[in-house]
Amino acid sequence: MAATAGLTSALPCSFRAFHPVLAPRYGNASSGVFLDRLQTHAVMPLATGVVPDAVAPLTWANLENQLKVVDTGHLDTGLTGT
Numbered sequence: 001m002a003a004t005a006g007l008t009s010a011l012p013c014s015f016r017a018f019h020p021v022l023a024p025r026y027g028n029a030s031s032g033v034f035l036d037r038l039q040t041h042a043v044m045p046l047a048t049g050v051v052p053d054a055v056a057p058l059t060w061a062n063l064e065n066q067l068k069v070v071d072t073g074h075l076d077t078g079l080t081g082t
Contacts (some may be wrong), residue, residue, distance in 0.1 A: 016049040023052050032058025037066050040077045 027034040027045065032055050035041040042063035045051045051059050067073065 019050045022050050029055050032062050039066055
């Protein structure tokens, strides 16, 4: 979670207050996946603090796998992440 602390501190307010609503609706606590395995769908919840602390390691692992293995080291953030 330390990696996301710097990201969320730059926001005028924390979205952490929303994670009880957003995380169960869009995230899978057992897999750490938000919506699907696209890079942006992992980065945005992590950056805004929506990912619960207990799920964050899984979400980071999914992002790392997507970036290193699936996308062979290429950033693929799409329109919403750019």
